[in-house]
Amino acid sequence: MKSEPLVLGIETSCDETAVGIVRGTTLLADAIASSVDEHARFGGVVPEVASRAHLEAMVPGIERACKEAKVSLADLDAIAVTAGPGLVGALLVGTSAAAGLAFALDKPLYAVNHLAAHVSVDVLEHGVLPSPAIALLVSGGHTSLLRVDDVSARITSLGATMDDAAGEAFDKVARILGLGFPGGPAIDREAQSGNLSAIEFPRGFTQSKDQEEHAFDFSFSGLKSAVARYLHDHPIFHVADVAASFQEAVVDVLLTKALAAAKAEGIEHLIIGGGVAANSRLRFLAKERARRVGVTVRIPRPGLCTDNGAMVAALGSLLVTAGATSSQPGFEARSALPVAQVTLA
Amino acid sequence: MSLTLAIDTATRRTGISLATEAAVIAQYYEEGATAHGEALSRLASQLLQGIDRSEITSVAVGIGPGPFTGLRVGISFAQSFAFALGVPLISVCTLDVIAAEVSCNQEFAIATDARRKEVYWARYSAAGKRLGEVRVIKPSELTDEERWLPTAGDAVEIYGELFPYLLEPLFPNMGLLAARAAEFSLADHAPMYMRRPDATPPVLP
Ligand SMILES: [Zn+2]
Numbered sequence: 001m002k003s004e005p006l007v008l009g010i011e012t013s014c015d016e017t018a019v020g021i022v023r024g025t026t027l028l029a030d031a032i033a034s035s036v037d038e039h040a041r042f043g044g045v046v047p048e049v050a051s052r053a054h055l056e057a058m059v060p061g062i063e064r065a066c067k068e069a070k071v072s073l074a075d076l077d078a079i080a081v082t083a084g085p086g087l088v089g090a091l092l093v094g095t096s097a098a099a100g101l102a103f104a105l106d107k108p109l110y111a112v113n114h115l116a117a118h119v120s121v122d123v124l125e126h127g128v129l130p131s132p133a134i135a136l137l138v139s140g141g142h143t144s145l146l147r148v149d150d151v152s153a154r155i156t157s158l159g160a161t162m163d164d165a166a167g168e169a170f171d172k173v174a175r176i177l178g179l180g181f182p183g184g185p186a187i188d189r190e191a192q193s194g195n196l197s198a199i200e201f202p203r204g205f206t207q208s209k210d211q212e213e214h215a216f217d218f219s220f221s222g223l224k225s226a227v228a229r230y231l232h233d234h235p236i237f238h239v240a241d242v243a244a245s246f247q248e249a250v251v252d253v254l255l256t257k258a259l260a261a262a263k264a265e266g267i268e269h270l271i272i273g274g275g276v277a278a279n280s281r282l283r284f285l286a287k288e289r290a291r292r293v294g295v296t297v298r299i300p301r302p303g304l305c306t307d308n309g310a311m312v313a314a315l316g317s318l319l320v321t322a323g324a325t326s327s328q329p330g331f332e333a334r335s336a337l338p339v340a341q342v343t344l345a
Numbered sequence: 346m347s348l349t350l351a352i353d354t355a356t357r358r359t360g361i362s363l364a365t366e367a368a369v370i371a372q373y374y375e376e377g378a379t380a381h382g383e384a385l386s387r388l389a390s391q392l393l394q395g396i397d398r399s400e401i402t403s404v405a406v407g408i409g410p411g412p413f414t415g416l417r418v419g420i421s422f423a424q425s426f427a428f429a430l431g432v433p434l435i436s437v438c439t440l441d442v443i444a445a446e447v448s449c450n451q452e453f454a455i456a457t458d459a460r461r462k463e464v465y466w467a468r469y470s471a472a473g474k475r476l477g478e479v480r481v482i483k484p485s486e487l488t489d490e491e492r493w494l495p496t497a498g499d500a501v502e503i504y505g506e507l508f509p510y511l512l513e514p515l516f517p518n519m520g521l522l523a524a525r526a527a528e529f530s531l532a533d534h535a536p537m538y539m540r541r542p543d544a545t546p547p548v549l550p
Contacts, residue, residue, distance in 0.1 A: 048413060048542035055417050055536065059428050073429050089414045092382050096418045099386045100425035103393055104401075329386035 009313025012094030013086025017057035020310030028069035033057035054093040080316025083111035084337030091333040108326035111344040118273035121311035130269035139274035140167030159216025169220035194244030278302035351523035354419030355411025355439035364523035405526035407439035409537030410465035437529035442517035456500035
């Protein structure tokens with residue numbers, strides 16, 4: 001019997017240059033370099049700065065991952081790489097590096113969807129994915145509610161944000177609160193000592209009039225404006241209370257919609273991923289509320305929720321195991337790759 | 346056999362080749378100001394068909410000057426290719442490769458398209474040796490003496506009226522690069538971006 005596939009995954013869709021290696025569903029290496037500090041003064045990721053950083057960090061990342069996994073590149077069965085969605089200039093550094101590896105080693109290359117990879121990563125932590133499952137993916141770049149019948153082949157989008165991504169809302173609110181960039185961890189920390197019901201902030205797309213068109217879509221721009229308005233109207237405010245109340249509003253909307261989707265689809269499993277899934281309140285409340293309605297929740301540890309290479313390798317490994325066809329040379333990295341496209345032909 | 350793989354994505358012509366010091370095995374090109382990544386992979390799959398990778402003993406890559414995204418595609422590919430085989434990566438200036446094919450009995454210049462109405466420009470001796478630094482400049486800002494130098498590179502196609510004395514070629518000859526890579530080797534592997542990043546902060550209303 002052939003042993004489980006050894007796969008290297010490359011992820012460069014935003015500001016993390018990440019290389020992971022897995023064998024089957026076992027994590028062997030997870031090397032990540034981030035250019036986040038270079039973007040901090042701009043309050044957001046600057047694509048050209050991220051792309052330059054990716055090029056510098058790529059080969060050292062591959063080298064580090066091999067060392068960590070104690071494997072040599074020649075042992076690999078396949079390479080996997082994020083082909084979208086993401087910043088195109090950033091994606092291209094990764095897809096080109098992956099192509100270089102695949103051609104040099106004469107190994108198959110799988111160009112994969114970043115969102116599908118976020119879902120897949122949980123196999124490394126909790127084993128075989130339940131299916132079907134609802135997946136809630138929340139980060140600075142995406143906010144998606146998915147139905148996952150087969151993570152390596154069949155994913156349907158149920159809803160997405162109509163304006164800001166959840167993580168973006170954290171960044172923007174952190175900025176007006178003077179908490180710096182990235183906003184997620186800062187608000188999480190600040191909120192620990194705040195009163196989460198101090199201020200009643202709006203929950204986007206949760207009223208009955210939204211149910212028809214936007215039952216599983218999200219909107220965070222109204223919330224962001226409400227926070228700005230509150231600060232304007234209350235020159236003296238308690239940062240921790242604002243942070244906690246804002247965070248509660250985001251988490252509440254995310255979970256309400258995710259669990260409503262599970263109910264509507266008749267699905268008992270929820271998988272949560274993406275950088276915002278590292279948020280402590282989201283992790284706690286997800287388990288609480290899911291338990292009450294008989295839904296199981298799986299959330300990878302925070303380090304695997306944020307963008308990483310292991311998630312790409314994990315999806316690559318699932319694809320190899322499923323006997324999926326590898327990608328042809330000349331596939332196109334795409335900034336808005338739809339989630340229904342798990343791999344590029 | 347000892348083969349060098351050469352790659353260049355610094356101009357709108359993506360090129361790849363394989364050569365020994367004695368002979369060019371094959372060279373492939375694809376035109377297009379964007380999509381260098383897709384082109385490079387397609388060309389590589391043609392070029393490497395049936396090639397024993399263990400015969401490739403070095404990789405040469407044009408590190409520019411060139412437009413950011415396209416340039417990085419070639420460098421990223423070449424870096425990881427060389428790393429995977431454990432062979433040296435030779436970084437070369439794309440303009441030097443174009444200059445190597447020029448035949449001219451006086452000083453001349455190479456100018457390639459830098460977009461935004463600018464060119465990458467450098468001056469060469471009659472023997473093909475680069476004189477001074479590579480610049481990125483509007484052709485109209487070159488001195489008359491500089492513009493009147495015989496000039497090769499694809500910018501002459503675009504700004505022909507500004508460069509009165511035209512030379513060939515327009516693009517790097519990839520076979521020549523692969524066969525003579527060592528001659529072009531630069532000490533510095535950093536991409537020749539020549540411009541700062543467009544660090545426009547994202548709009549956060
Ligand atoms: Zn992500």
